[in-house]
Amino acid sequence: MMKSNQIPYTKEIKAFNSNSRCYYSYIASPIAFKTLSKKEFSALQTKVFPHFFLAQSVSPIIIGLTAPYALTTGALITLGTAIIGGLTNYAYLLPETRKIKEARFKLEDEGKSDSAEFKELSKQFGKIHGFSLLFNLVNFTALTTYGFILVKNIVRYAPK
DSSP: OOOGGGGGHHHHHHHHHHHHHHHHIIHHHHHHHHOHHHHHHHHHHHHHHHHHHHHHHHHHHHHHHTTTOOOOOHHHHHHHHHHHHHIIIIIIIIHHHHHHHHHHHHHHHOTTSSSSSHHHHHHHHHHHHOOOOOOHHHHHHHHHHHHHHHHHHHTTSSSS
């Protein structure tokens, strides 16, 4: 049965989640990257990403809890996939990239940015960062798919 009083909340939470992520990823972050030094940009991302990835992990739970219909298997799978994408970034990839960045900055400060160790760390950072981008895409795709499921279930109950 449709819980019509929850429709606005579900749509607002989903819209806020998607729009804020897109704004930061495609507008704010590229501007910051072009404007700030490498270390300043890294410091900014270090402050932003824990909140960003935590929101990726928690928002699918809130979206599911405010769903205006009984969640289908497809809805549960897409929301679960989004949670996994966010949690992987938050709990594993974020700490790994932070460790690698700190080690690289230490080598830079010591004047060893041409060393084999620095190059290896840069390679590792690129690999971990690539996985992070992949899990961002997983989260985004899962929530977008859930949006279609949400609309389908809302339309089913619309007066004809």
